[in-house]
Amino acid sequence: MTTYEIKVKTGDRFGAGTDANVEIVLLDGSGKQTKPANLDNWFRNDFERNQLDVFKIKDDTDIPEVTEIKLKRDQAGLFSDWFVDKIEVLNQKSGVTSVFPILRWIRPDVDLYFGKYDTFLPQYDPRPEQRSAELQEKQKLYEYEEKFSGLPVQVKTVPEDENFSTDAKLDIAKRKYCLLAGKALELIFGSGSWKTLENLKGVYSKMFGYPKGMNDWKSDESFGWQRINSVNPNLICLCTEIPDKLGVTDEELKPFLEGMTISEAISKKRLFIIDLEILEGITCVEGHVCPVPIALFFENSKGQLMPVAIQLFQQKAPDNPVFLPSDPPNTWLIAKMWYNVADSNYHQAITHLGYTHLLMEGICVAANRCLSPSHPMFKLLAPHFLYIIAINDRALNFLVSPGGWIDKTMAVGSTGVLELAKEGARTWRMGLEGSYPEFLKSRGLYCKDGSILPTFYQRDDTLALYEAIFGYVSKYVNLYYDTSDKILNDVEIQTFGQELTKSKSEGGCGFEGVPFENGKFSSVDQLTAVFTSVIFSSSVVHAAANFPQYDAYGFPPSYPTKIKGVPPKNKNSLDEENLVQLLIDKSTTLDTMVITRILSERSTNALGDFEVNYTYDPAAVQIVEEFRKELKDISLKIHQRNEKLERKYEYLLPEEIPNSISI
Missing domain, CATH: 1.20.245.10 (Lipoxygenase-1; Domain 5)
Incomplete structure (x- = not known):
């Protein structure tokens, strides 16, 4: 059993926080993945605007270095929209932390995948669709x-x-x-x-x-x-x-x-x-x-x-x-x-x-x-x-x-x-x-x-x-x-x-x-x-x-x-009073x-x-x-x-x- 610590930073934008249910899956890019896990801390209002939330999940699958995550949210609650800045995943067994910059609104009821560092030229993106x-x-x-x-x-x-x-x-x-x-x-x-x-x-x-x-x-x-x-x-x-x-x-x-x-x-x-x-x-x-x-x-x-x-x-x-x-x-x-x-x-x-x-x-x-x-x-x-x-x-x-x-x-x-x-x-x-x-x-x-x-x-x-x-x-x-x-x-x-x-x-x-x-x-x-x-x-x-x-x-x-x-049309001598008369009120x-x-x-x-x-x-x-x-x-x-x-x-x-x- 491996414990993963997941840090989620919600963005600082109007309506960025969410009341929705959020699910995450961790992947290694070669077929190994954890079971879907709900991100929820009891008796705490998670995913508030500009807030950092920390979750711990346990899974039978050990992924020493997480290279991809899958996120999904539903439309539960009064405010379900959600803007995420970034997610960090630490495998507490291997000690390896992976950073996933999101910087996006998470659409509802859709599996969304994000790679480590989220930096790809389009021809190398594993999720082109x-x-x-x-x-x-x-x-x-x-x-x-x-x-x-x-x-x-x-x-x-x-x-x-x-x-x-x-x-x-x-x-x-x-x-x-x-x-x-x-x-x-x-x-x-x-x-x-x-x-x-x-x-x-x-x-x-x-x-x-x-x-x-x-x-x-x-x-x-x-x-x-x-x-x-x-x-x-x-x-x-x-x-x-x-x-x-x-x-x-x-x-x-x-x-x-x-x-x-x-x-x-x-x-x-x-x-x-x-x-x-x-x-x-x-x-x-x-x-x-x-x-x-x-x-x-x-x-x-x-x-x-x-x-x-x-x-x-x-x-x-x-x-x-x-x-x-x-x-x-x-x-x-x-x-x-x-x-x-x-x-x-x-x-x-x-x-x-x-x-x-x-x-x-x-x-x-x-x-x-x-x-x-x-x-x-x-x-x-x-x-x-x-x-x-x-x-x-x-x-x-x-x-x-x-x-x-x-x-x-x-x-x-x-x-x-x-x-x-x-x-x-x-x-x-x-x-x-x-x-x-x-x-x-x-x-x-x-x-x-x-x-x-x-x-x-x-x-x-x-x-x-x-x-x-x-x-x-x-x-x-x-x-x-x-x-x-x-x-x-x-x-x-x-x-x-x-x-x-x-x-x-x-x-x-x-x-x-x-x-x-x-x-x-x-x-x-x-x-x-x-x-x-x-x-x-x-x-x-x-x-x-x-x-x-x-x-x-x-x-x-x-x-x-x-x-x-x-503007003057000749070079006649002018005094300071002439200058002051030019000034805006x-x-x-x-x-x-x-x-x-x-x-x-x-x-x-x-x-x-x-x-x-x-x-x-x-x-x-x-x-x-x-x-x-x-x-x-x-x-x-x-x-x-x-x-x-x-x-x-x-x-x-x-x-x-x-x-x-x-x-």
């Missing part, structure tokens, strides 16, 4: 829908499993309380317009804190820092020529190029450009303007990026001057503010919403439709999809909806944001914008020795993290695909590629730049590129775009998302402060520390541990660098990067 039936059910839950014409596909209806957990809901409630407290400040500080900058600075308190850079926001150094180390470093490019539409001359720029001519600054890779032509024709909120600027920046002898020219609209004209650092101080400052209106609206629509939230939801839906929970590649990706569907559902309803936060606080409003996001999604390529080294190369900024923009710390940290993720994914993919035949014969991974690349009109995601050549994945390099892009975009890219928001936008004059009036300022503060808070686990553990295969667990160690090494290097800096870049410390897009 069960696997196929399960995927068919998931495909009913995860259907594509193009909710906004031209935008990436999303899930048609939010599956129950994608909703926030209880803990996450409590955290959101806490944030809402914070928001209400912010609205109370509106009563304290009154309504209407700001009278002075000092009047505005008086709003900040311990509740909000002072946004970084607030004190030196007027400086050119701060403005240049925003281009490379704030929310939107995706626009800066190495300048290789001055476009005809930008009306600058050597004589005008020479005082700001440390004595160089424009051609000399270009040849030395010290001149940079941002062209926001994509904003041309975008809808704006009635009564507001969003410029369509071109700007030049110069890397000075200290390695700092400094603005040297700003033209607020695309074409040269007498009423569209090129503003220079030598212009009257407040005139130059106001030109920078108008530039930032354009930059911030691009950031929210494309860098943030388009390139992370919307694109990654489509991939999340595809993975759930095509990859079994038993597929090792699903286990690789799943931690990085946590709450993305839930937060997108809430964000689009609250932030982007007509009359919502974006309409109130951004120049282009919700209509313009969706127009921009559509354009950004249309031009996004997984092999370019979704591959950070290639994205940098396309902008002339790929550099690991500091020879180009040595103070571009966001680039340096992002590259280190990209390479760590790439190495992690490469080792993981190679573990399961040691031959190309295993990839070619994996029907699930091939279907995944088909759905990613198939046009939206044909029922796919319509992604461009996916290395799915001749309608097939055929190499580990292709899979590594895809999975690296997904994990990198869901973690690092989103963190870089999201978490600096309060520091960027929390003090509106520094990085305005909307201002009053119209007190109510909109507080809305901006409250929401960006909430969006800048982290509420889920750091990269590599997964909320749900999908990986139990010992070889894969070792790869995860190596990834975590590399992240710690990166963190140490960032801390050591920051100790030497007066202005630190901390947003991409690995411990500050969530695994997924959950806010």
Whole structure:
């Protein structure tokens, strides 16, 4: 007679606990199996939500190492549904423990089999019929829908499993309380317009804190820092020529190029450009303007990026001057503010919403439709999809909806944001914008020795993290695909590629730049590129775009998302009163402060520390541990660098990067 100890962890999901009768059979894969045993502890309420239950059963059959279990439940009781996280089986005679990650709802009155570690490519799954039936059910839950014409596909209806957990809901409630407290400040500080900058600075308190850079926001150094180390470093490019539409001359720029001519600054890779032509024709909120600027920046002898020219609209004209650092101080400052209106609206629509939230939801839906929970590649990706569907559902309803936060606080409003996001999604390529080294190369900024923009710390940290993720994914993919035949014969991974690349009109995601050549994945390099892009975009890219928001936008004059009036059409001297008259009113300022503060808070686990553990295969667990160690090494290097800096870049410390897009 052998005694088996069975530990059952019920999941932490709404309705996860069960009153049903549960039966288990233990198997060894060669025909030996125990008799069916009911899992029940007398005088105890078993299988409650998020509860660990321990059972002991005895059986005449001795299975030294259990390699498979069979589970079955009935529909007894008021609540019979049951979601199981994992089951562990210990043979007390042999001392061997087998782990069975379940991570599923257990259907009633059906024999369900689970293998040790539950990690199989589909062609090696001993229960293909069960696997196929399960995927068919998931495909009913995860259907594509193009909710906004031209935008990436999303899930048609939010599956129950994608909703926030209880803990996450409590955290959101806490944030809402914070928001209400912010609205109370509106009563304290009154309504209407700001009278002075000092009047505005008086709003900040311990509740909000002072946004970084607030004190030196007027400086050119701060403005240049925003281009490379704030929310939107995706626009800066190495300048290789001055476009005809930008009306600058050597004589005008020479005082700001440390004595160089424009051609000399270009040849030395010290001149940079941002062209926001994509904003041309975008809808704006009635009564507001969003410029369509071109700007030049110069890397000075200290390695700092400094603005040297700003033209607020695309074409040269007498009423569209090129503003220079030598212009009257407040005139130059106001030109920078108008530039930032354009930059911030691009950031929210494309860098943030388009390139992370919307694109990654489509991939999340595809993975759930095509990859079994038993597929090792699903286990690789799943931690990085946590709450993305839930937060997108809430964000689009609250932030982007007509009359919502974006309409109130951004120049282009919700209509313009969706127009921009559509354009950004249309031009996004997984092999370019979704591959950070290639994205940098396309902008002339790929550099690991500091020879180009040595103070571009966001680039340096992002590259280190990209390479760590790439190495992690490469080792993981190679573990399961040691031959190309295993990839070619994996029907699930091939279907995944088909759905990613198939046009939206044909029922796919319509992604461009996916290395799915001749309608097939055929190499580990292709899979590594895809999975690296997904994990990198869901973690690092989103963190870089999201978490600096309060520091960027929390003090509106520094990085305005909307201002009053119209951009200056000449270089006449302006004073601080002219500047203050541009500022959004007190109510909109507080809305901006409250929401960006909430969006800048982290509420889920750091990269590599997964909320749900999908990986139990010992070889894969070792790869995860190596990834975590590399992240710690990166963190140490960032801390050591920051100790030497007066202005630190901390947003991409690995411990500050969530695994997924959950806010």
